[in-house]
Amino acid sequence: MASSKEEVTLLGAKESPFVCRVKIALNLKGVEYKYVEEDLLNKSELLLKYNPIYKKVPVFVHNGKPIAESLLIVEYIDDAWKHNPILPSDPYQRALARFWSKFIDDKVVVPARKAVFTVDEKEREENAEESLKGLQFLENEIKDKKFFGGEEIGLVDIAAVFIAFWIPMFQQIAGLELFTSHKFPKLYKWGQELINHPVVKESLPPRDPTFAFFKGRYESLFASK
Amino acid sequence: MASSKEEVTLLGAKESPFVCRVKIALNLKGVEYKYVEEDLLNKSELLLKYNPIYKKVPVFVHNGKPIAESLLIVEYIDDAWKHNPILPSDPYQRALARFWSKFIDDKVVVPARKAVFTVDEKEREENAEESLKGLQFLENEIKDKKFFGGEEIGLVDIAAVFIAFWIPMFQQIAGLELFTSHKFPKLYKWGQELINHPVVKESLPPRDPTFAFFKGRYESLFASK
Numbered sequence: 001m002a003s004s005k006e007e008v009t010l011l012g013a014k015e016s017p018f019v020c021r022v023k024i025a026l027n028l029k030g031v032e033y034k035y036v037e038e039d040l041l042n043k044s045e046l047l048l049k050y051n052p053i054y055k056k057v058p059v060f061v062h063n064g065k066p067i068a069e070s071l072l073i074v075e076y077i078d079d080a081w082k083h084n085p086i087l088p089s090d091p092y093q094r095a096l097a098r099f100w101s102k103f104i105d106d107k108v109v110v111p112a113r114k115a116v117f118t119v120d121e122k123e124r125e126e127n128a129e130e131s132l133k134g135l136q137f138l139e140n141e142i143k144d145k146k147f148f149g150g151e152e153i154g155l156v157d158i159a160a161v162f163i164a165f166w167i168p169m170f171q172q173i174a175g176l177e178l179f180t181s182h183k184f185p186k187l188y189k190w191g192q193e194l195i196n197h198p199v200v201k202e203s204l205p206p207r208d209p210t211f212a213f214f215k216g217r218y219e220s221l222f223a224s225k
Numbered sequence: 226m227a228s229s230k231e232e233v234t235l236l237g238a239k240e241s242p243f244v245c246r247v248k249i250a251l252n253l254k255g256v257e258y259k260y261v262e263e264d265l266l267n268k269s270e271l272l273l274k275y276n277p278i279y280k281k282v283p284v285f286v287h288n289g290k291p292i293a294e295s296l297l298i299v300e301y302i303d304d305a306w307k308h309n310p311i312l313p314s315d316p317y318q319r320a321l322a323r324f325w326s327k328f329i330d331d332k333v334v335v336p337a338r339k340a341v342f343t344v345d346e347k348e349r350e351e352n353a354e355e356s357l358k359g360l361q362f363l364e365n366e367i368k369d370k371k372f373f374g375g376e377e378i379g380l381v382d383i384a385a386v387f388i389a390f391w392i393p394m395f396q397q398i399a400g401l402e403l404f405t406s407h408k409f410p411k412l413y414k415w416g417q418e419l420i421n422h423p424v425v426k427e428s429l430p431p432r433d434p435t436f437a438f439f440k441g442r443y444e445s446l447f448a449s450k
Contacts (some may be wrong), residue, residue: 003358031385053328053362062317065317067317067320067321067324068324069324069327072320072323072324072327073320075320075323076317076319076320077317078318079316079319080316091301091304092287092290092292092301092305094301094304095294095297095300095304097299097300098297098300099292099294099297101292102294103278105441137278207385
């Protein structure tokens with residue numbers, strides 16, 4: 001159990017949807033933390049020490065003990081600070097929340113990134129198709145719930161912030177239609193609820209510089225083609 | 226909490242390392258269950274109904290409620306039947322157990338399968354390299370512990386049964402050297418402990434027909450090249 005004498009540090013990069021997940025979890029819990037911005041072109045000693053395997057952000061450090069992988073960090077935060085629960089208490093509902101958050105990573109985040117940040121056209125198209133399929137499963141799953149977690153934000157909503165905030169930027173940059181109110185009306189409505197939730201709002205990066213960052217990345221990918 | 230009037234069903238395929246994970250968890254807990262062997266070339270209505278997204282085994286059904294994804298099933302079993310714990314109780318140790326079991330899937334299971342069951346030679350070689358790197362991280366991690374879980378089998382050991390039992394068959398079939406006592410002495414010793422543990426032993430499929438099954442799959446892959 002967490003005490004009041006905590007050292008809580010997050011190594012992040014402000015544009016990262018994975019880092020944003022951890023920020024939402026910390027802000028939902030009201031946990032104060034030190035944020036360290038990493039330069040991913042020149043990774044710090046601290047990042048390499050704490051995440052020698054993947055060398056990626058986010059890394060969460062609690063009283064000197066590091067954890068990598070955003071969904072595992074969110075689940076750890078929920079284990080360590082019990083108030084404002086992020087996962088349901090019922091074992092079956094917990095399993096479903098883990099299932100859908102893993103689904104989002106495997107079937108939406110991975111293909112949606114490849115649909116934009118890949119040079120090969122066939123690969124882009126295949127990945128766009130796959131992410132549309134993934135989004136359709138989520139459209140069927142959200143039904144008329146406010147959030148995947150019900151009335152409150154839960155693990156699946158946190159995992160899916162990528163869909164609500166990042167996919168709209170990515171599709172605009174690449175001139176694609178992935179996540180639109182026309183294709184996915186219920187999921188789109190959920191996305192609007194999510195990004196306007198006060199805790200999510202304070203956790204998101206500002207849109208314009210984030211858009212510019214990814215646009216730069218996109219253009220340099222095709223410039224070097 | 227689980228009561229004595231349980232309906233517990235596992236849809237599986239006997240050669241599958243992922244199904245074996247669930248069997249180990251159930252046998253560690255001493256949970257009685259009904260096992261249904263699936264014909265993966267002719268999937269049952271039940272499998273398609275319970276796992277419409279991935280259409281894969283294992284599927285675990287507890288009192289009519291289905292769960293897919295082997296590691297999530299193992300964690301659910303540990304949540305639903307509290308005795309003989311599979312995950313540590315400490316939040317940080319839980320996070321590490323989840324980290325390493327996900328690492329095993331991403332950095333060993335996926336590349337080791339591709340290193341064998343892929344036609345393209347370059348892709349085979351790259352994946353063999355990647356699985357060796359993954360195994361090296363585990364060699365460093367096991368140190369002189371009996372199991373990853375300590376004195377008892379835990380989530381990481383269950384995830385890693387693929388390494389102890391399946392990789393030796395796969396490398397023999399493909400004429401590769403991935404997991405040998407020479408390359409990974411500590412991990413090899415761990416693997417021997419694991420497959421000789423009575424609960425694991427009763428959960429593993431018989432070696433000879435399993436070997437023949439994968440040899441057949443390997444040969445048909447190259448016959449149709």
